[in-house]
Amino acid sequence: MLAKTPPMGWNSWNTFTKDINEQLIFETADKMVSEGLRDAGYEYLVIDDCWSERQRDENGQLVADHIKFPHGMKYVADYVHSKGLKFGMYSCCGLMTCAGYPASFGHEFDDANYFASVGIDLLKYDNCYHPSSESKLSYARMALALRQTGRDIIFSLCNWGNAEVWKWARSVGGHMYRSTGDIMDNFESIKKLSNSQKENLGYSAPGCFNDIDMLVAGMSGTGNISTFDPVAMTNGAEYKGCTDGEYRYHFAMWCMFSSPLMIGCDVRNMSPATKALLLNKELIAINQDEDARPPIFIADNHGLHDNTICVKFLADGTYAVGMFNVYDRKVTAILPYYEMGLDPLCGYALEYTDVFTGENLGVRRDYGMFEVEPHDCRVFRARLVKVK
Ligand code: GAL
Numbered sequence: 001m002l003a004k005t006p007p008m009g010w011n012s013w014n015t016f017t018k019d020i021n022e023q024l025i026f027e028t029a030d031k032m033v034s035e036g037l038r039d040a041g042y043e044y045l046v047i048d049d050c051w052s053e054r055q056r057d058e059n060g061q062l063v064a065d066h067i068k069f070p071h072g073m074k075y076v077a078d079y080v081h082s083k084g085l086k087f088g089m090y091s092c093c094g095l096m097t098c099a100g101y102p103a104s105f106g107h108e109f110d111d112a113n114y115f116a117s118v119g120i121d122l123l124k125y126d127n128c129y130h131p132s133s134e135s136k137l138s139y140a141r142m143a144l145a146l147r148q149t150g151r152d153i154i155f156s157l158c159n160w161g162n163a164e165v166w167k168w169a170r171s172v173g174g175h176m177y178r179s180t181g182d183i184m185d186n187f188e189s190i191k192k193l194s195n196s197q198k199e200n201l202g203y204s205a206p207g208c209f210n211d212i213d214m215l216v217a218g219m220s221g222t223g224n225i226s227t228f229d230p231v232a233m234t235n236g237a238e239y240k241g242c243t244d245g246e247y248r249y250h251f252a253m254w255c256m257f258s259s260p261l262m263i264g265c266d267v268r269n270m271s272p273a274t275k276a277l278l279l280n281k282e283l284i285a286i287n288q289d290e291d292a293r294p295p296i297f298i299a300d301n302h303g304l305h306d307n308t309i310c311v312k313f314l315a316d317g318t319y320a321v322g323m324f325n326v327y328d329r330k331v332t333a334i335l336p337y338y339e340m341g342l343d344p345l346c347g348y349a350l351e352y353t354d355v356f357t358g359e360n361l362g363v364r365r366d367y368g369m370f371e372v373e374p375h376d377c378r379v380f381r382a383r384l385v386k387v388k
Contacts, residue, residue: 003175009044014264015223018050046088077119088122093138094129112145122154143173170208183213185241201294217247218265218274245376255287282355291315325372335368
């Protein structure tokens with residue numbers, strides 16, 4: 001089975017948009033290895049939009065931009081593969097890609113064969129300039145074309161959550177499906193995207209995952225997508241993206257939700273905090289848990305209604321507990337056990353280990369109560385223990 005667990009990797013879009021080239025990709029591949037990202041599970045290196053010439057060649061075939069990728073895409077794929085990574089590319093089900101490059105409408109089989117000849121392992125398939133209202137068939141068409149190549153290719157649908165894609169992405173051969181509009185490097189965007197998918201996570205499971213978009217963790221206002229952001233534009237040079245706490249909130253939420261983890265920052269220049277976050281083994285294990293169960297959302301949060309408190313049942317019998325604070329002040333977050341089906345009189349309680357510090361915080365009876373800094377989170381690995 002492809003995509004047994006949520007796909008992990010890096011994608012060029014968030015930081016570089018159109019400013020991509022062979023050297024950048026080679027350097028990124030090198031860093032994914034030397035910084036330990038590959039060995040932590042980030043295996044797909046994906047080139048997003050703007051990789052091709054503006055026109056197809058005389059045979060109607062897609063061609064690599066001869067300045068950005070002078071040796072063609074197979075050369076790039078071979079390099080990426082030589083580093084023990086997998087290689088992903090991008091097209092779109094419409095007449096043009098979102099940035100105005102040739103797209104695959106009416107060329108699905110030719111393009112799938114081209115991509116297979118390059119040696120891709122993932123295709124991200126976007127939704128711009130789409131001539132028909134039948135999103136599902138457009139994606140099914142490319143899935144059929146990819147499957148006949150005989151190559152194992154992760155099919156990454158990107159229709160931004162239109163037409164309730166969570167209900168049919170699996171049926172049309174998808175392995176992951178964007179369920180939201182584009183992420184921006186600010187906390188509002190992170191909250192908006194993750195809140196919008198809480199009700200839909202039951203559709204996300206091994207083989208086909210709900211993708212709440214690529215990561216902005218570590219971008220710190222430096223990426224090209226920041227310039228599309230109204231906050232960034234009004235703040236100009238002062239714009240710094242998110243705080244470390246907000247990136248923790250973001251990454252940990254994506255892990256709790258079993259969303260694919262596609263890094264969007266420049267991995268050639270990661271801060272120590274970014275590296276520690278993206279390489280946090282416990283969080284990655286929660287994301288990659290083989291059962292991929294959606295969390296239980298705890299409704300009773302003692303008046304802090306905008307906060308997310310959730311519990312994810314993990315394959316080894318333990319639980320991941322996440323407490324996410326959207327408020328501008330420090331809060332005391334509470335997980336009352338009855339809200340997760342645990343009767344206070346049953347004689348069992350949870351014992352907590354903090355996934356950020358590794359500290360064992362002991363057993364808490366009746367409820368778990370922890371302080372959470374503003375715009376930050378606490379995440380624990382918890383186990384059920386007998387208390388009497
Ligand atoms: C958007 C997509 C982004 C990026 C961009 C490229 O539609 O959601 O993730 O791929 O197009 O133009």
